[in-house]
Amino acid sequence: MPEDVLTDAAPRLIALDWGTSSLRAYLMGEGGAVLETHRLPLGIMHVEGRDFAGASERAVGDWRRRWPGLPALAAGMIGSAQGWVEAPYVPCPAGLAELAGGLMPVPGGALSIIPGVVQHGDVPNVMRGEETQILGALPSHGDGRFVMPGTHSKWVEVTGGRIERFGTHMTGELFAVLRRHSILGRFVGEDDPPSSAEVARAAFERGVEALRDAPSGLSPLLFSARSLVLTGGLPREASLDYLSGLLIGDELRAGLHEMRDSLALVGDPALCERYRQALAIFGVTAVELLGDTAAAGLWRIAEAAGLTGAGLETNP
Amino acid sequence: MPEDVLTDAAPRLIALDWGTSSLRAYLMGEGGAVLETHRLPLGIMHVEGRDFAGASERAVGDWRRRWPGLPALAAGMIGSAQGWVEAPYVPCPAGLAELAGGLMPVPGGALSIIPGVVQHGDVPNVMRGEETQILGALPSHGDGRFVMPGTHSKWVEVTGGRIERFGTHMTGELFAVLRRHSILGRFVGEDDPPSSAEVARAAFERGVEALRDAPSGLSPLLFSARSLVLTGGLPREASLDYLSGLLIGDELRAGLHEMRDSLALVGDPALCERYRQALAIFGVTAVELLGDTAAAGLWRIAEAAGLTGAGLETNP
Numbered sequence: 001m002p003e004d005v006l007t008d009a010a011p012r013l014i015a016l017d018w019g020t021s022s023l024r025a026y027l028m029g030e031g032g033a034v035l036e037t038h039r040l041p042l043g044i045m046h047v048e049g050r051d052f053a054g055a056s057e058r059a060v061g062d063w064r065r066r067w068p069g070l071p072a073l074a075a076g077m078i079g080s081a082q083g084w085v086e087a088p089y090v091p092c093p094a095g096l097a098e099l100a101g102g103l104m105p106v107p108g109g110a111l112s113i114i115p116g117v118v119q120h121g122d123v124p125n126v127m128r129g130e131e132t133q134i135l136g137a138l139p140s141h142g143d144g145r146f147v148m149p150g151t152h153s154k155w156v157e158v159t160g161g162r163i164e165r166f167g168t169h170m171t172g173e174l175f176a177v178l179r180r181h182s183i184l185g186r187f188v189g190e191d192d193p194p195s196s197a198e199v200a201r202a203a204f205e206r207g208v209e210a211l212r213d214a215p216s217g218l219s220p221l222l223f224s225a226r227s228l229v230l231t232g233g234l235p236r237e238a239s240l241d242y243l244s245g246l247l248i249g250d251e252l253r254a255g256l257h258e259m260r261d262s263l264a265l266v267g268d269p270a271l272c273e274r275y276r277q278a279l280a281i282f283g284v285t286a287v288e289l290l291g292d293t294a295a296a297g298l299w300r301i302a303e304a305a306g307l308t309g310a311g312l313e314t315n316p
Numbered sequence: 317m318p319e320d321v322l323t324d325a326a327p328r329l330i331a332l333d334w335g336t337s338s339l340r341a342y343l344m345g346e347g348g349a350v351l352e353t354h355r356l357p358l359g360i361m362h363v364e365g366r367d368f369a370g371a372s373e374r375a376v377g378d379w380r381r382r383w384p385g386l387p388a389l390a391a392g393m394i395g396s397a398q399g400w401v402e403a404p405y406v407p408c409p410a411g412l413a414e415l416a417g418g419l420m421p422v423p424g425g426a427l428s429i430i431p432g433v434v435q436h437g438d439v440p441n442v443m444r445g446e447e448t449q450i451l452g453a454l455p456s457h458g459d460g461r462f463v464m465p466g467t468h469s470k471w472v473e474v475t476g477g478r479i480e481r482f483g484t485h486m487t488g489e490l491f492a493v494l495r496r497h498s499i500l501g502r503f504v505g506e507d508d509p510p511s512s513a514e515v516a517r518a519a520f521e522r523g524v525e526a527l528r529d530a531p532s533g534l535s536p537l538l539f540s541a542r543s544l545v546l547t548g549g550l551p552r553e554a555s556l557d558y559l560s561g562l563l564i565g566d567e568l569r570a571g572l573h574e575m576r577d578s579l580a581l582v583g584d585p586a587l588c589e590r591y592r593q594a595l596a597i598f599g600v601t602a603v604e605l606l607g608d609t610a611a612a613g614l615w616r617i618a619e620a621a622g623l624t625g626a627g628l629e630t631n632p
Contacts, residue, residue, distance in 0.1 A: 122526070123540045124547040152539060168539035173498055181493045182486070210438070216570035217533045223468060223484035224439045231440040254532035 011035060011067050012308045014060050015298035016111070018078035019043050019129055020151075024294070025059040032299035036063075044077050044084075052084035056110065071307040072111035073298055076129035079104065079113035089118035089126060095162030099131060100304035114301055117163055125168050129294070130154045134163060136297030137266050137290045144262030147255065149248075149271045151176075155255045169251040175244055184225045184243055187236040195237040203238035204274070207245020208281045211253055218250040248278045256282055264288040327351060327383050328624045330376050331614035332427065334394035335445055336361050336467075340610070341375040348615035352379075360393050360400075368400035372426065387623040388427035389614055392445035395420065395429035405434035405442060411478035415447060416620035430617055433479055441484050445610070446470045450479060452613030453582050453606045460578030463571065465564075465587045467492075471571045485567040491560055500541045500559055503552040511553040519554035520590070523561020524597045527569055534566040564594045572598055580604040 013028040021043035027036040042055045063070065079087035087104035094117045102115035116128035130148050134156055137146060143161070148154040151172035157164045179185040194200065207225075214221055225243040228234035234242055252275075263279070265272040265287060272289050279287050302308050329344040337359035343352040358371045379386065395403035403420035410433045418431035432444035446464050450472055453462060459477070464470040467488035473480045495501040510516065523541075530537055541559040544550035550558055568591075579600060581588040585607050595603050618624050 118547060120547060123537060124543040124549060125539070126543050126546055155536075167536040168543070169535045170498070170500075170538050171535070174538075177493045177497045181497045182489055184486075216573040217566070218535070219485045219487070219566050219570040220471075220483040221439060222486050222490075223441070227440040227442050227484070230442055231434060231436060233440060250533070250535050254535040257532040 011063070011070055013299065013302050014063055014070050014072040014111070015295055015302065016056075016059065016072065016074035016078070017076055017129065017132070017294040017298065018074050018083075019076040020045050023055065023059055025063075026295045026298070027060075027063050028295065028299055032296055034295050044080070044082055050084075052078065052106070053108070053110070071302065073103070073114065073302045073305075073307060074111050075114040075132035075294065075298055075301075079115060080128055083113075085113065087113040087115040089116045092117060092119045092166075093159070093162040093164050094131060095160070096135060096300060096304045098162070099135065100301050103301075103305055112305075112307075114298075117166075119165055123167075125166055127154055127156075127166065127168075130156065130166075131163060132297035132301060133266050133293045134158060134297065135300050136293030136295065137264060139296070139300075141264045141288055141290060144264060145259045146264050146266050147275060148266045149275045150267055153251055157259070167255065169254065171247050171251045175247050178243065178247075179240060184222070184239070187226075187229055187239045192237065195235065195241065199235060199238050200241040201277075203234065203241035204245040205277070205281060206234075207242040207247075208249040208252070208278045209245075211246050211249025212282055214253075217253065218246060221246055244274075245278070248275065249281075252278055252282050256284065260284055261286070264290050266290045266293055268292065327379070327386055329615060329618050330379055330386050330388040330427070331611055331618065332372075332375065332388065332390035332394070333392055333445065333448070333610040333614065334390050334399075335359050335392040339371065339375055341379075342611045342614070343376075343379050344611065344615055348612055350611050360396070360398055366400075368394065368422070369424070369426070387618065389419070389430065389618045389621075389623060390427050391430040391448035391610065391614055391617075395432060396444055399429075401429065403429040403431040405432045408433060408435045408482075409475070409478040409480050410447060411476070412451060412616060412620045414478070415451065416617050419617075419621055428621070428623075430614075433482075435481055439483075441482055443470055443472075443482060443484075446472065446482075447479060448613035448617060449582050449609045450474060450613065451616050452609030452611065453580060455612070455616075457580045457604055457606060460580060461575045462580050462582050463591060464582045465591045466583055469567055473575070483571065485570065487563050487567045491563050494559065494563075495556060500538070500555070503542075503545055503555045508553065511551065511557065515551060515554050516557040517593075519550065519557035520561040521593070521597060522550075523558040523563075524565040524568070524594045525561075527562050527565025528598055530569075533569065534562060537562055560590075561594070564591065565597075568594055568598050572600065576600055577602070580606050582606045582609055584608065 011027050015026040017024040023040045023042040025038040026034050029035045040059050047055045078084050085106050090098045090102045103112040105112045117131045119125045143158050146156040153169040153171050156166040225239050229236050229239050269291050327343050331342040331344050333340040339356045339358040341354040342350050345351045356375050363371045394400050401422050406414045406418045419428040421428045433447045435441045459474050462472040469485040469487050472482040541555050545552050545555050588605050
């Protein structure tokens with residue numbers, strides 16, 4: 001990093017978004033500016049021998065050596081029972097104060113971990129990492145409903161700046177297991193060329209529409225991702241796009257049942273764009289796309305916990 | 317087979333219920349009486365080198381040698397593109413006449429295969445084998461709705477003795493792939509002892525009830541098979557029973573949306589009993605359990621096709 005950048009924006013925080021499959025580290029400066037980013041395939045499931053200290057060193061060791069006093073904060077599955085140290089869930093409603101108040105230091109204190117959030121009840125729900133993205137999204141969107149597409153999509157209601165309740169939809173994981181392990185994945189091989197963008201989009205939209213118009217949901221429709229191909233009504237190579245439309249459509253049908261206004265999409269931009277297309281088919285067009293807000297959330301929680309105020313020195 | 321049995325009930329038909337994973341062969345006598353049964357793990361996916369003639373010989377060769385003139389009829393996936401010879405689907409509505417009229421002989425004519433049934437439309441459906449079970453169930457139940465639980469459950473409406481329309485629910489396959497390949501299967505290992513019958517039944521019923529009372533279906537509930545365990549609300553070893561309840565509950569919720577009266581369960585008796593329990597939770601108690609009606613259906617179709625009338629000789 002050139003000296004002038006250091007002068008303009010002195011580092012204030014090392015922030016880690018540490019999930020199941022990947023680890024993103026941010027060197028952050030005043031006001032939450034992202035100065036540098038490291039991305040490593042060291043999600044907690046890929047850390048050999050559970051050597052999280054070693055993985056952390058690989059991700060942020062150079063920053064630590066350069067700025068030894070820099071505080072570090074992490075969010076995500078790194079705080080689960082399978083992670084470095086368990087940061088017990090805080091219950092809903094949970095906002096900045098509850099999350100900042102529940103930080104859990106790792107042994108040695110090299111970094112602190114943001115707790116996940118639990119919602120108790122007949123259908124309990126848990127999240128780890130999404131709470132931090134929500135906190136990062138709030139300054140631009142404010143209260144409302146946040147749709148966070150992914151392996152386990154979250155639909156989160158925020159009132160008064162706090163996570164009030166949320167739901168989980170296993171849409172991404174369902175698609176992955178059906179594609180790889182069920183009869184619905186048989187028409188498209190791993191190495192087959194993808195269908196054209198036009199064909200793929202039409203099949204995806206058809207799946208969403210079928211779900212939107214179904215009187216009784218996904219159960220009687222799922223098999224149509226096979227039967228439509230067998231009867232000549234769908235190109236074989238588009239069957240997975242149609243399946244994706246069915247599954248995302250089912251998530252939207254259920255999620256929109258409760259709330260259609262003030263929606264914001266948070267997460268991977270390409271996946272959010274796919275959900276935006278699907279929401280439009282359900283007639284929901286006033287949707288904000290916020291992208292990945294993890295770094296912003298880490299910064300806000302660090303500030304609330306008083307981690308970012310300390311004077312810092314640069315190693316000579 | 318002792319001689320007196322032969323005298324009392326001379327064989328009239330070799331009938332095969334030949335599916336994806338198993339092959340059941342019936343030696344049938346006058347009136348459709350089952351004289352002998354062979355069951356082999358020679359479903360079409362397990363027949364090496366697609367040597368269906370050889371598999372047939374293993375299943376019924378002894379009967380053929382003893383009664384060389386005996387006609388043979390098969391139903392199921394053996395008539396699919398992956399089977400011995402493809403017996404093209406007949407369209408709905410399909411009854412005895414349509415099925416008997418669509419028989420397809422294998423090369424050499426050693427047996428004929430009953431066609432499957434296709435229902436065209438926006439959500440097409442196909443069946444192979446279930447049409448024969450339906451025909452076998454009709455004499456005792458008559459017109460109505462037939463629920464056929466399985467890997468791909470079928471819900472079949474019969475009017476005037478003909479299959480009018482039907483739906484497919486991938487409940488059994490969904491359970492299998494979620495158990496083996498998703499995060500929902502992680503709490504119970506393949507070799508773990510099963511939960512007690514009481515705990516298992518309570519968890520299954522709880523899953524069915526959760527689905528019955530859900531305003532928006534399975535999508536927001538599926539993850540509760542994990543989150544309930546994580547939050548101490550469900551014993552770890554009962555998580556798959558609860559998952560089974562959710563999935564079967566979702567099938568019933570969708571299926572009962574259209575028709576609740578005159579239901580009959582057809583298929584594996586243990587699985588039908590599970591569905592009967594679940595139907596009772598939905599308030600549907602007038603349900604007939606018909607068991608496996610494949611042999612009866614094969615007999616009826618053979619009769620309609622004039623296969624059972626020929627005089628037969630016994631080898632000396």
